[in-house]
Amino acid sequence: MESCNQGWLLLVGILVTLSLPYSQAFWGTENKIQTSVFLSPKFVLGPGSVENRFYYNVDFPKGHIAVKSFDAEVIDEAGNPVPLHETYLHHWVVARYFVRKGVEISEFDDHAKFNRSDYISGRNSGICPNLVQFFGLGSETRKTSTHVPDPYGIELGNPAEIPAGFEEQWLLNIHAIDTRDVENKLGCTECRCDLYNVTVDAFGRPLRPDYKGGLLCCYDHTQCRVKHGFKGVRRTLYLRYVVKWVDMDRSVLPVKIYIFDITDTWKRTPNSTGSITEHQCKVEYDIEPCHATGLADDGCIDNRRISLDMPFGGYLIYGVAHQHSGGIGSALYREDGQLMCSSLPIYGEGEEPGNEAGYIVGMTTCYPQPGAIEISKGETLVLESNYSSIRHHTGVMGLFYILVADQLPKPMHTLHTVIQTHDSIMLLTILWAVVAVIAVAIRYRLKREGEDGYEAIGI
Template sequence: MGHLYGGRSLCVAAVLVVILVLTLSIPCSNSLRITKTNSMVYRSPKFELEPGSVVDKIYFNIDFPRGHIAVKNFNAEVVDEAGNPVPLHETYLHHWVVFRYYQRKGVQIVEHDGLKQRNQSTFIGARNHGVCQENQLGQYFGLGSETRKTSTFVPDPYGIEVGNPAEIPDGFEERWLLNVHAIDTRGAEDRLGCTECRCDLYNVTKNQRGQPLKPDYVGGLHCCYDQTHCRVRNGFQGVKRSLYLRYTVEWVEWTDSILPVKIYIFDITDTWNGLNSAEHGCQVEHDVAKSCKGIRGTSQSCIETRRKGIRAPTGGYVVYGVAHQHTGGAGSTLYGEDGRVICSSIPIYGTGKEAGNETGYIVGMSSCYPKPGSVKMVDGETLVHESSYSSSQPHTGVMGLFYMLVADQLPSPKLYMDTSL
């Protein structure tokens, strides 16, 4: 009898071990590990800057992971030839953006001339799903001074799908281009004015195409284009140096268990009037006028808040969200039509001198990662985009963008076997 019960105990123990192993090897669907994550660090082509100078270049066919993949993370920073991070108070990273495009096989697009050759026979842009007009804000990735401390990771089981052979036109190859806009502010007479591209500091009266600027255009992208110079202090000496944008891409190989996300970029300067959803004239930048004296003891608030209604082209579940603002930014929020908060993103200001913590600069923006299924946008819903800036002093050429990742579906409740174990 004792032998019988002993054998039964062994059987029960064996069954419990099997159940435990199966339980450990079947993860919860909300934290599903898709496959092994790959990571690669790349460098842009070299660009040279001296005190006061500006680089605003487009680099075609940059290094990027190939194949049918899901991008999980993309971030970047400016470094010197030795690979040391360069602080913002020396080289201000106005923005970097990465675009996806298709290039006809056998055709070489030359730097700077590529956009002039932009036609369906050699070059096809692959935009995000945002609402802005064709030539504005079509990037897949992009940040500015906040790049070092802004989380951009796409949570499992979601991913940004690229390299799908079914989407690449016959006779074309998928490629990527990079735009880097950086300003050397060493010895600047007015460092903030240089980073905000004030036209008087650049002695600019015409835009990059040679067209006269409007009389009321005080500052912005039209005054700090490639090879312009911002005014530096008399007698200041600084060496010309070679810099790079170092960018890191994390990705996984595409599988059916990955849920694709759509990229939406909303702009606070959108001219959409609520009547025609096809007319989204994104102006990209705007000015902030000084609206209060900021006298101690007064109750007057030195904040300018802009609000804009924007119709969501399609609905879906919000997976990620983050705003982009310049110095003076006080935060941005995206609301649903019923007033619910979809995502609120707050700037992180530096408090030191080292790269990633520079005093007075936005060194990061808080990101939103809603619990799966908790935040949903409805098809055709009119969202309210709100962007706030300090108005204790004027600002020129600032931005108010909101970057969203939206999925059509939620993870299936079905349990998946994790074959990576």
Template sequence: MRKTQLLWLYSLAVWLAVSCEITKTHMLNERMMKSAVYLSPELAMKPGSVFDKYYYNIDFPTGHIGIKSFNAEVVDEAGVPVSLQDTYLHHWVVIRYYQRIGSEHKNLRSVSELSQQTDFIWVKNNGLCQKIGQYFGLGSETRKTATHVPDPYAIEVGNPNEIPHGYEEKWLVNIHAIDTRGVVDRLGCTECRCSLYNVTINEFGEPISPDYVGGLWCCYDQTQCKVKEGFAHSLRRLYLRYTVKWFDWNESLLPVQIYIFDVTDTWKKSNGHHHCKIEYEISPCDSSAMAANECSDTKKISFDMPRGGYVIYGVAHQHSGGTGAALYRKDGRVICSSIPSYGQGSEAGNEAGYIVGMSTCYPDPGSMKIRDGETLVLESNYSASQKHTGVMGLFYILVAEQVPSQNTILVL
């Protein structure tokens, strides 16, 4: 009995010592972490107007760093958060790229144009969709969605060994906002219903198919959603305020890879090609389904994960009407699920009818591993009580190749 007690006391002492060291390490981390708040260029908005521009070489931390979080929101000239009921934040995305030193800045309209420039190299995430290459990005849910990368992990950028000779690392932001003050149909404007925008061609001058009733093709930059007759067209100057937290890179940090999946991906094992449509449409259910309280739309796809690892974070992106999304294994075991929360009021961060946050998952270290080549399933669910256009079903995960050892934790 005495030997057992001594072993128990020894184990307790070791656990307390490690716990104290981890606590001290955490305090040290907080002191070492850096943080900066930036403002985007101005968003000039009037009732019904659409802002959808790309800004290059935005303010961003420099050097070889490990990013711990990236948060953003729309604010006015006084720095006051703006309600989604006035200005709907359709999405914001931040993209990493390399620019040839000494080359001229080019104000391009899209990331596809960026890919065609010899002086610019688009550095994409590890996801399977070529069109969805951003490092960071959310939409209306941005204020109440956690983006923190748990210790000892971080998103590594600025590594001089990875930047091609003669280039430098840069960042750009695309902000898509819709001013809904005084519009005749607020939901219709935010869902980019073509009839409300009175457009027949997309931003590239191509004709829009009559079958396309709503989505990104109809609410591009400088288009105008229908406003109530006589409503005052007051100009408003807004900004995307974004906060970045990071560490200077050191050997105790473990890098993670960003993967973004799209439920509209048409991938088939037979051809291996990933074609992501990004958005899709929800048709309203019939009266019998509504009466039986089964009025929902479920869309799912399967795909093979090219390279596995340990999942340390996950979150979905959906639009109004979304009821949640999940990433799971072929046998049905859930890897990560994400559920939207809807606002109940009118103040910024609690706007009724809008998704104001998405739940996130942080699996215990080492508990959720994806195998190389494993088949995964992505499912996106929406309410079908009414028609929805231009909705999305994206899923972001962060994947690490290794889990932290005790030594890794202690030397942070």
């Protein structure tokens, strides 16, 4: 009877294994996922007003950790999500930095005043020098998957990476636009300069005559034009962000964050090295209407493609794009045209938060099987960004985030050869065959023991 119980336990164990996700079944999830919910400093908006500030030393999980996901949304004082047709979340970004111990930074202005030797950027691994964030999206944040698949994680808080005499901290940038009762909601969200009545940027520098809209016209405390005679109430808002992580140990494989930008001006030359210093990423661009460009026969699609030589190598495990209203998708290709990862916008169809009609409320993501897509150092990749050009759009973006791992997870023990030489369907077929054999053996043994006077347990 004891041997039957052992066989029964083995059968149950295999069934449980088969019910787990692929990565959990063979590499385990030894760490327990922890979750923390944080609030940004409060910001107050009235109809047409703009919040675009940098908050330093914001709350973030401490210690040597591996982040599994990061999600954010705008809420009111009661904790209710705020719809995009009331407050448009242009973007939010979270970046890491190192500051000398004893030095405090709290506001954007402080950053310009203190000694630069007290501050070191802890930027991501990407090739755009001005895109330093680790996390960040925009209006699409509520319906975009940001989970890092097992057994991977974004490693943070590694003592070996923190310069001596410094500590790791985090900054948060929130760019939100209140569009309640404005004259032109889309125009306000696209930061059209005429609607904001500005001719200089945040630093008082005159705007170019051909600059019609974008970040330079909707900086902090600017005002988009509201309907005549309207006087709305101001309200207090927060960015609520949720971080999920595990303690970093040998069971977690670190991944690096790379961000590409369709406006990158890099060009291959005989002396190109692909280093960060060769890249100039403008972040935003305009879409000219097809009726003005004579390209209506092309379906009124603005298609932009750039080629970039990779200064790194590794395995692609996740990808997602960031686009604004009018976006119809972005993709990453190999030079020969092979699709590596695509990300398409999800547009809302209603009024409730997360489904606002006319707004991008999500972006699809890609999760290649571990090892399926390898990027070679020096390889040329092609980034593509597509927008509808039926109408004029200002200040749109075409960013692409990817996570890359240096190594693949190692299968467990004797399953190593099976996993390396068969695809998942073949592996499951083999395991189910083993289960069937064990089940038959247990049934036969129980039947024999029942005939010998033991009480049989039905299967």
